[in-house]
Amino acid sequence: MTNRIAVIVLLLGLGGVFANLLMGYVPDADLNRSGAYYAQHTAAETGSANVVTAIIVTYRGLDTLGEVTVLFLTAAILGLALALESRPQAAPRPPSGELLTTGSRLLAPLIVLFGVYVFLNGHLTPGGGFQGGAILASATLLLLLTDPLKKFGHGLISRVESGSGFFYVSIGVLGMVLAGGFLDNRILPLGTFGSLLSAGAIPLIYSLIGLKVGAEFSSMLANLADTEERK
Protein backbone atom coordinates (compact mmCIF):
# COMPACT_ATOMS: atom_id res chain seq x y z
CA MET A 1 0.00 0.00 0.00
CA THR A 2 2.82 2.43 0.85
CA ASN A 3 4.19 1.44 -2.54
CA ARG A 4 1.09 2.66 -4.31
CA ILE A 5 1.03 5.92 -2.34
CA ALA A 6 4.66 6.54 -3.26
CA VAL A 7 3.85 5.92 -6.92
CA ILE A 8 0.90 8.32 -6.80
CA VAL A 9 2.98 11.04 -5.12
CA LEU A 10 5.69 10.57 -7.76
CA LEU A 11 3.20 10.78 -10.60
CA LEU A 12 1.54 13.85 -9.09
CA GLY A 13 4.94 15.56 -9.04
CA LEU A 14 5.53 14.58 -12.66
CA GLY A 15 2.04 15.75 -13.55
CA GLY A 16 2.83 19.12 -11.95
CA VAL A 17 5.95 19.42 -14.14
CA PHE A 18 3.91 18.53 -17.23
CA ALA A 19 1.14 20.99 -16.35
CA ASN A 20 3.77 23.69 -15.92
CA LEU A 21 5.23 22.87 -19.35
CA LEU A 22 1.77 22.93 -20.91
CA MET A 23 0.83 26.28 -19.37
CA GLY A 24 4.06 27.89 -20.51
CA TYR A 25 3.86 26.51 -24.06
CA VAL A 26 3.56 29.17 -26.73
CA PRO A 27 3.36 27.82 -30.30
CA ASP A 28 5.95 29.23 -32.67
CA ALA A 29 4.73 31.57 -35.36
CA ASP A 30 7.73 30.87 -37.61
CA LEU A 31 9.94 27.89 -38.22
CA ASN A 32 13.07 27.74 -36.12
CA ARG A 33 16.42 27.96 -37.87
CA SER A 34 17.00 24.28 -38.62
CA GLY A 35 13.41 23.75 -39.72
CA ALA A 36 13.55 26.81 -41.95
CA TYR A 37 16.80 25.62 -43.51
CA TYR A 38 15.31 22.22 -44.30
CA ALA A 39 12.09 23.73 -45.68
CA GLN A 40 13.96 26.15 -47.93
CA HIS A 41 16.89 24.14 -49.20
CA THR A 42 15.64 20.55 -49.37
CA ALA A 43 14.21 20.84 -52.88
CA ALA A 44 17.34 22.44 -54.34
CA GLU A 45 19.93 20.40 -52.46
CA THR A 46 18.44 16.90 -52.46
CA GLY A 47 15.58 17.02 -54.98
CA SER A 48 13.29 15.21 -52.56
CA ALA A 49 9.68 16.36 -52.32
CA ASN A 50 9.20 14.85 -48.86
CA VAL A 51 11.25 16.94 -46.43
CA VAL A 52 11.08 14.30 -43.67
CA THR A 53 12.61 11.73 -46.02
CA ALA A 54 15.40 14.13 -46.97
CA ILE A 55 16.21 14.69 -43.28
CA ILE A 56 16.22 10.98 -42.46
CA VAL A 57 18.15 9.76 -45.49
CA THR A 58 20.53 12.60 -46.26
CA TYR A 59 20.86 15.34 -43.66
CA ARG A 60 20.71 12.93 -40.72
CA GLY A 61 21.79 9.83 -42.63
CA LEU A 62 24.41 8.90 -40.07
CA ASP A 63 21.76 8.80 -37.33
CA THR A 64 19.68 6.47 -39.47
CA LEU A 65 22.69 4.20 -39.91
CA GLY A 66 23.04 4.13 -36.13
CA GLU A 67 19.36 3.41 -35.72
CA VAL A 68 19.42 0.51 -38.16
CA THR A 69 22.44 -0.80 -36.25
CA VAL A 70 20.52 -0.60 -32.97
CA LEU A 71 17.66 -2.51 -34.59
CA PHE A 72 20.09 -5.15 -35.82
CA LEU A 73 21.55 -5.50 -32.31
CA THR A 74 18.03 -5.87 -30.89
CA ALA A 75 17.20 -8.63 -33.37
CA ALA A 76 20.50 -10.38 -32.61
CA ILE A 77 20.04 -10.19 -28.82
CA LEU A 78 16.46 -11.42 -29.17
CA GLY A 79 17.67 -14.39 -31.18
CA LEU A 80 20.34 -15.10 -28.58
CA ALA A 81 17.94 -14.84 -25.62
CA LEU A 82 15.44 -17.17 -27.25
CA ALA A 83 18.03 -19.66 -28.51
CA LEU A 84 19.38 -20.36 -25.02
CA GLU A 85 16.66 -22.82 -24.13
CA SER A 86 16.85 -26.40 -25.31
CA ARG A 87 14.24 -26.97 -27.93
CA PRO A 88 12.45 -30.31 -27.80
CA GLN A 89 10.70 -31.39 -30.94
CA ALA A 90 7.32 -29.72 -30.89
CA ALA A 91 4.34 -31.94 -31.44
CA PRO A 92 3.22 -31.75 -35.07
CA ARG A 93 0.24 -29.51 -35.50
CA PRO A 94 -2.53 -30.09 -37.98
CA PRO A 95 -1.95 -28.29 -41.28
CA SER A 96 -3.76 -25.02 -41.71
CA GLY A 97 -6.89 -24.94 -43.80
CA GLU A 98 -7.20 -24.66 -47.55
CA LEU A 99 -8.68 -21.19 -47.32
CA LEU A 100 -5.79 -19.84 -45.25
CA THR A 101 -3.15 -21.41 -47.49
CA THR A 102 -4.67 -20.19 -50.75
CA GLY A 103 -5.41 -16.77 -49.30
CA SER A 104 -1.87 -16.25 -48.10
CA ARG A 105 -0.42 -17.44 -51.43
CA LEU A 106 -2.59 -14.84 -53.10
CA LEU A 107 -1.95 -12.04 -50.61
CA ALA A 108 1.75 -12.36 -49.73
CA PRO A 109 3.09 -11.23 -53.16
CA LEU A 110 0.66 -8.31 -53.19
CA ILE A 111 1.77 -7.25 -49.70
CA VAL A 112 5.42 -7.43 -50.76
CA LEU A 113 4.58 -5.37 -53.85
CA PHE A 114 2.88 -2.74 -51.70
CA GLY A 115 5.88 -2.60 -49.37
CA VAL A 116 8.21 -2.07 -52.33
CA TYR A 117 5.89 0.66 -53.64
CA VAL A 118 5.93 2.40 -50.27
CA PHE A 119 9.69 2.54 -49.98
CA LEU A 120 10.35 3.38 -53.63
CA ASN A 121 8.04 6.40 -53.36
CA GLY A 122 9.48 7.54 -50.05
CA HIS A 123 10.86 10.76 -51.51
CA LEU A 124 7.54 11.78 -53.12
CA THR A 125 4.75 10.66 -50.79
CA PRO A 126 4.47 9.85 -47.09
CA GLY A 127 6.16 6.57 -46.42
CA GLY A 128 9.61 5.16 -46.83
CA GLY A 129 12.00 2.51 -45.69
CA PHE A 130 10.71 1.99 -42.17
CA GLN A 131 7.05 1.77 -43.14
CA GLY A 132 7.82 -0.35 -46.20
CA GLY A 133 10.00 -2.62 -44.08
CA ALA A 134 7.16 -3.11 -41.60
CA ILE A 135 4.84 -4.01 -44.49
CA LEU A 136 7.38 -6.55 -45.80
CA ALA A 137 7.57 -8.04 -42.31
CA SER A 138 3.79 -8.39 -42.26
CA ALA A 139 4.06 -10.56 -45.40
CA THR A 140 6.52 -12.77 -43.48
CA LEU A 141 4.04 -12.82 -40.62
CA LEU A 142 1.28 -14.06 -42.91
CA LEU A 143 3.50 -16.89 -44.15
CA LEU A 144 4.45 -17.80 -40.57
CA LEU A 145 0.80 -17.95 -39.55
CA THR A 146 -0.30 -20.12 -42.47
CA ASP A 147 2.48 -22.66 -42.37
CA PRO A 148 3.81 -22.92 -38.83
CA LEU A 149 5.43 -26.28 -39.49
CA LYS A 150 7.68 -25.09 -42.28
CA LYS A 151 11.13 -24.14 -41.12
CA PHE A 152 11.38 -20.52 -42.06
CA GLY A 153 14.26 -19.41 -44.22
CA HIS A 154 16.61 -17.86 -41.67
CA GLY A 155 19.39 -18.04 -44.27
CA LEU A 156 17.51 -15.88 -46.76
CA ILE A 157 16.55 -13.34 -44.10
CA SER A 158 20.10 -12.94 -42.83
CA ARG A 159 21.50 -12.74 -46.38
CA VAL A 160 19.06 -9.96 -47.29
CA GLU A 161 19.86 -8.22 -44.01
CA SER A 162 23.64 -8.28 -44.37
CA GLY A 163 23.59 -7.61 -48.11
CA SER A 164 21.44 -4.50 -47.82
CA GLY A 165 23.50 -3.28 -44.87
CA PHE A 166 26.70 -3.71 -46.87
CA PHE A 167 25.37 -1.83 -49.90
CA TYR A 168 23.97 0.90 -47.64
CA VAL A 169 27.38 1.59 -46.14
CA SER A 170 29.06 1.29 -49.57
CA ILE A 171 26.76 3.96 -51.01
CA GLY A 172 27.58 6.10 -48.00
CA VAL A 173 31.32 5.77 -48.65
CA LEU A 174 30.73 6.39 -52.37
CA GLY A 175 29.07 9.66 -51.38
CA MET A 176 32.27 10.59 -49.54
CA VAL A 177 34.38 9.86 -52.64
CA LEU A 178 32.17 11.30 -55.40
CA ALA A 179 30.12 13.99 -53.65
CA GLY A 180 30.05 16.14 -50.53
CA GLY A 181 30.20 13.62 -47.70
CA PHE A 182 29.05 10.38 -46.12
CA LEU A 183 25.63 9.32 -47.50
CA ASP A 184 25.43 12.33 -49.81
CA ASN A 185 22.69 11.56 -52.34
CA ARG A 186 24.21 13.54 -55.20
CA ILE A 187 26.26 10.64 -56.54
CA LEU A 188 23.42 10.17 -59.02
CA PRO A 189 21.82 13.03 -61.02
CA LEU A 190 19.02 14.78 -59.15
CA GLY A 191 16.59 14.45 -62.08
CA THR A 192 13.27 16.25 -62.47
CA PHE A 193 11.76 17.35 -59.18
CA GLY A 194 8.74 15.21 -58.35
CA SER A 195 9.33 12.23 -60.64
CA LEU A 196 10.03 8.69 -59.45
CA LEU A 197 13.64 8.53 -60.62
CA SER A 198 14.80 11.74 -58.99
CA ALA A 199 16.44 12.93 -55.79
CA GLY A 200 19.75 11.24 -56.59
CA ALA A 201 20.45 8.18 -54.48
CA ILE A 202 17.56 8.68 -52.05
CA PRO A 203 15.23 6.01 -53.55
CA LEU A 204 18.15 3.57 -53.66
CA ILE A 205 19.23 4.25 -50.07
CA TYR A 206 15.67 4.14 -48.74
CA SER A 207 15.02 0.85 -50.56
CA LEU A 208 18.10 -0.65 -48.92
CA ILE A 209 16.94 0.67 -45.53
CA GLY A 210 13.50 -0.84 -46.22
CA LEU A 211 14.96 -4.25 -47.06
CA LYS A 212 17.20 -4.15 -43.99
CA VAL A 213 14.41 -3.11 -41.62
CA GLY A 214 12.04 -5.67 -43.15
CA ALA A 215 14.63 -8.42 -42.74
CA GLU A 216 15.31 -7.42 -39.13
CA PHE A 217 11.60 -7.39 -38.18
CA SER A 218 11.14 -10.70 -40.03
CA SER A 219 13.98 -12.31 -38.12
CA MET A 220 12.48 -11.12 -34.82
CA LEU A 221 9.12 -12.65 -35.78
CA ALA A 222 10.68 -15.88 -37.04
CA ASN A 223 12.75 -16.24 -33.87
CA LEU A 224 9.67 -15.81 -31.70
CA ALA A 225 7.77 -18.27 -33.87
CA ASP A 226 10.50 -20.88 -33.43
CA THR A 227 10.04 -21.02 -29.68
CA GLU A 228 8.07 -24.01 -28.56
CA GLU A 229 4.40 -23.72 -27.84
CA ARG A 230 3.59 -24.42 -24.23
CA LYS A 231 0.61 -26.57 -23.44
Next chain:
Amino acid sequence: MSSLMLAIAAFTVLAMLAAALIATFSKSLSASILAAGLVSLLASVLFLVLAAPDVAMTEAAIGSGLTTFLFFFVLARVRGGDND
Protein backbone atom coordinates in the same frame (compact mmCIF):
# COMPACT_ATOMS: atom_id res chain seq x y z
CA MET B 1 -12.15 23.56 -41.51
CA SER B 2 -10.19 24.34 -38.41
CA SER B 3 -13.12 23.73 -36.08
CA LEU B 4 -13.77 20.39 -37.78
CA MET B 5 -10.13 19.45 -37.19
CA LEU B 6 -10.48 20.55 -33.59
CA ALA B 7 -13.56 18.36 -33.13
CA ILE B 8 -11.80 15.35 -34.68
CA ALA B 9 -8.76 15.93 -32.47
CA ALA B 10 -10.85 16.27 -29.29
CA PHE B 11 -12.84 13.13 -30.07
CA THR B 12 -9.70 11.13 -30.89
CA VAL B 13 -7.99 12.28 -27.72
CA LEU B 14 -10.96 11.28 -25.54
CA ALA B 15 -11.19 7.86 -27.17
CA MET B 16 -7.43 7.41 -26.81
CA LEU B 17 -7.46 8.20 -23.09
CA ALA B 18 -10.41 5.85 -22.55
CA ALA B 19 -8.56 3.07 -24.38
CA ALA B 20 -5.43 3.74 -22.29
CA LEU B 21 -7.45 3.45 -19.08
CA ILE B 22 -8.99 0.18 -20.31
CA ALA B 23 -5.51 -1.11 -21.17
CA THR B 24 -4.27 -0.31 -17.67
CA PHE B 25 -7.19 -1.44 -15.56
CA SER B 26 -8.88 -4.23 -17.55
CA LYS B 27 -9.09 -7.62 -15.87
CA SER B 28 -8.30 -9.60 -19.00
CA LEU B 29 -4.81 -9.45 -20.46
CA SER B 30 -5.99 -9.92 -24.06
CA ALA B 31 -8.39 -7.00 -23.72
CA SER B 32 -5.61 -4.86 -22.34
CA ILE B 33 -3.27 -5.74 -25.23
CA LEU B 34 -6.01 -4.95 -27.75
CA ALA B 35 -6.75 -1.65 -26.01
CA ALA B 36 -3.05 -0.73 -26.21
CA GLY B 37 -3.20 -1.43 -29.95
CA LEU B 38 -6.24 0.82 -30.14
CA VAL B 39 -4.31 3.60 -28.38
CA SER B 40 -1.65 3.35 -31.10
CA LEU B 41 -4.23 3.35 -33.88
CA LEU B 42 -5.98 6.44 -32.49
CA ALA B 43 -2.59 8.09 -32.01
CA SER B 44 -1.96 7.59 -35.71
CA VAL B 45 -5.24 9.37 -36.48
CA LEU B 46 -4.07 12.19 -34.21
CA PHE B 47 -0.74 12.35 -36.08
CA LEU B 48 -2.70 12.75 -39.30
CA VAL B 49 -4.61 15.68 -37.78
CA LEU B 50 -1.28 17.14 -36.65
CA ALA B 51 -0.09 17.10 -40.31
CA ALA B 52 2.44 14.31 -39.86
CA PRO B 53 1.47 11.65 -42.44
CA ASP B 54 4.85 9.90 -42.30
CA VAL B 55 4.60 9.39 -38.57
CA ALA B 56 0.94 8.34 -38.86
CA MET B 57 1.86 5.61 -41.33
CA THR B 58 4.71 4.33 -39.19
CA GLU B 59 2.59 4.30 -36.06
CA ALA B 60 -0.24 2.43 -37.80
CA ALA B 61 2.05 -0.19 -39.33
CA ILE B 62 4.46 -0.69 -36.44
CA GLY B 63 2.83 0.61 -33.28
CA SER B 64 -0.58 -0.93 -33.70
CA GLY B 65 0.19 -3.77 -36.12
CA LEU B 66 3.45 -5.51 -35.33
CA THR B 67 3.53 -4.66 -31.61
CA THR B 68 0.07 -6.13 -30.97
CA PHE B 69 1.04 -9.23 -32.86
CA LEU B 70 4.25 -9.66 -30.83
CA PHE B 71 2.24 -9.39 -27.60
CA PHE B 72 -0.23 -12.05 -28.70
CA PHE B 73 2.61 -14.30 -29.80
CA VAL B 74 4.22 -14.19 -26.37
CA LEU B 75 0.83 -14.41 -24.67
CA ALA B 76 0.08 -17.64 -26.54
CA ARG B 77 3.46 -19.00 -25.44
CA VAL B 78 3.02 -18.25 -21.74
CA ARG B 79 -0.66 -19.18 -21.41
CA GLY B 80 -1.40 -21.84 -18.85
CA GLY B 81 0.22 -21.99 -15.44
CA ASP B 82 -0.84 -18.48 -14.57
CA ASN B 83 -3.72 -16.20 -15.25
CA ASP B 84 -3.46 -12.46 -15.14
Next chain:
Amino acid sequence: MIAKIAMASGFALILIGLYGALTHRNMLRMIVSFTIASTGVNVALVAVGWMLGRTAPILDAAVPVTEALQRVIDPVPQALVLTAIVIGLGVTALMLAYAYRLHATKGGLDITDHTELKW
Protein backbone atom coordinates in the same frame (compact mmCIF):
# COMPACT_ATOMS: atom_id res chain seq x y z
CA MET C 1 -5.29 24.86 -29.68
CA ILE C 2 -5.02 21.46 -31.36
CA ALA C 3 -1.37 21.38 -30.37
CA LYS C 4 -2.25 21.98 -26.72
CA ILE C 5 -4.95 19.31 -26.71
CA ALA C 6 -2.61 16.80 -28.33
CA MET C 7 0.22 17.68 -25.98
CA ALA C 8 -2.01 17.35 -22.92
CA SER C 9 -3.17 13.94 -24.14
CA GLY C 10 0.44 12.89 -24.69
CA PHE C 11 1.33 13.88 -21.13
CA ALA C 12 -1.77 12.07 -19.81
CA LEU C 13 -0.76 8.92 -21.70
CA ILE C 14 2.74 9.11 -20.20
CA LEU C 15 1.27 9.36 -16.69
CA ILE C 16 -1.23 6.51 -17.26
CA GLY C 17 1.50 4.33 -18.72
CA LEU C 18 3.94 5.03 -15.88
CA TYR C 19 1.23 4.36 -13.29
CA GLY C 20 0.51 0.99 -14.90
CA ALA C 21 4.17 0.09 -15.22
CA LEU C 22 4.85 0.92 -11.56
CA THR C 23 1.81 -0.74 -9.98
CA HIS C 24 1.26 -3.91 -12.01
CA ARG C 25 3.05 -7.08 -11.01
CA ASN C 26 2.39 -9.08 -14.16
CA MET C 27 5.33 -8.52 -16.52
CA LEU C 28 3.24 -8.52 -19.70
CA ARG C 29 0.99 -5.85 -18.22
CA MET C 30 4.03 -3.76 -17.34
CA ILE C 31 5.27 -3.99 -20.93
CA VAL C 32 1.81 -3.00 -22.27
CA SER C 33 1.96 0.06 -20.00
CA PHE C 34 5.43 0.92 -21.27
CA THR C 35 4.19 0.91 -24.87
CA ILE C 36 1.37 3.29 -23.87
CA ALA C 37 3.88 5.64 -22.23
CA SER C 38 6.11 5.62 -25.31
CA THR C 39 3.11 6.40 -27.54
CA GLY C 40 2.44 9.35 -25.23
CA VAL C 41 6.00 10.64 -25.63
CA ASN C 42 5.65 10.45 -29.42
CA VAL C 43 2.32 12.31 -29.41
CA ALA C 44 3.75 15.10 -27.23
CA LEU C 45 6.83 15.45 -29.47
CA VAL C 46 4.83 15.69 -32.70
CA ALA C 47 2.48 18.21 -31.06
CA VAL C 48 5.47 20.51 -30.38
CA GLY C 49 6.15 20.77 -34.13
CA TRP C 50 2.58 21.65 -35.13
CA MET C 51 1.72 25.19 -36.23
CA LEU C 52 -1.62 26.79 -36.94
CA GLY C 53 -2.72 26.94 -40.57
CA ARG C 54 0.24 25.06 -41.99
CA THR C 55 0.43 21.72 -43.72
CA ALA C 56 2.61 18.61 -43.88
CA PRO C 57 6.25 19.03 -44.99
CA ILE C 58 5.77 17.52 -48.44
CA LEU C 59 6.45 19.82 -51.38
CA ASP C 60 3.95 19.03 -54.13
CA ALA C 61 1.35 20.91 -56.14
CA ALA C 62 -0.34 22.14 -52.96
CA VAL C 63 2.88 23.55 -51.49
CA PRO C 64 5.19 25.11 -54.10
CA VAL C 65 8.88 25.11 -53.28
CA THR C 66 9.05 28.91 -53.17
CA GLU C 67 6.32 29.15 -50.50
CA ALA C 68 7.63 26.28 -48.40
CA LEU C 69 8.97 28.52 -45.66
CA GLN C 70 5.50 29.95 -44.94
CA ARG C 71 3.43 26.85 -45.58
CA VAL C 72 4.95 23.76 -43.94
CA ILE C 73 5.30 22.75 -40.30
CA ASP C 74 8.56 21.83 -38.59
CA PRO C 75 9.85 18.55 -40.12
CA VAL C 76 12.51 17.84 -37.49
CA PRO C 77 10.24 16.47 -34.69
CA GLN C 78 8.55 14.23 -37.25
CA ALA C 79 11.86 12.73 -38.34
CA LEU C 80 12.79 12.18 -34.69
CA VAL C 81 9.50 10.48 -33.84
CA LEU C 82 9.68 8.30 -36.94
CA THR C 83 12.91 6.75 -35.69
CA ALA C 84 11.63 6.63 -32.10
CA ILE C 85 8.66 4.46 -33.12
CA VAL C 86 10.88 1.95 -34.90
CA ILE C 87 13.30 1.72 -31.97
CA GLY C 88 10.26 1.43 -29.66
CA LEU C 89 9.20 -1.78 -31.41
CA GLY C 90 12.72 -3.16 -30.98
CA VAL C 91 12.73 -2.35 -27.27
CA THR C 92 9.26 -3.90 -26.82
CA ALA C 93 10.36 -7.06 -28.63
CA LEU C 94 13.42 -7.29 -26.39
CA MET C 95 11.35 -6.84 -23.21
CA LEU C 96 8.91 -9.50 -24.39
CA ALA C 97 11.73 -11.93 -25.17
CA TYR C 98 13.18 -11.49 -21.67
CA ALA C 99 9.75 -11.86 -20.08
CA TYR C 100 9.35 -15.09 -22.03
CA ARG C 101 12.76 -16.32 -20.86
CA LEU C 102 11.97 -15.49 -17.23
CA HIS C 103 8.67 -17.30 -17.58
CA ALA C 104 10.44 -20.31 -19.06
CA THR C 105 12.95 -20.54 -16.19
CA LYS C 106 10.65 -19.74 -13.26
CA GLY C 107 7.22 -20.58 -14.63
CA GLY C 108 5.47 -17.36 -13.66
CA LEU C 109 4.91 -13.86 -14.90
CA ASP C 110 4.79 -12.18 -11.47
CA ILE C 111 7.73 -9.80 -11.20
CA THR C 112 7.90 -10.17 -7.39
CA ASP C 113 8.80 -13.85 -7.77
CA HIS C 114 12.11 -12.92 -9.34
CA THR C 115 14.17 -11.93 -6.34
CA GLU C 116 17.69 -12.94 -7.40
CA LEU C 117 18.85 -9.36 -7.81
CA LYS C 118 17.03 -8.03 -4.75
CA TRP C 119 19.11 -6.80 -1.86
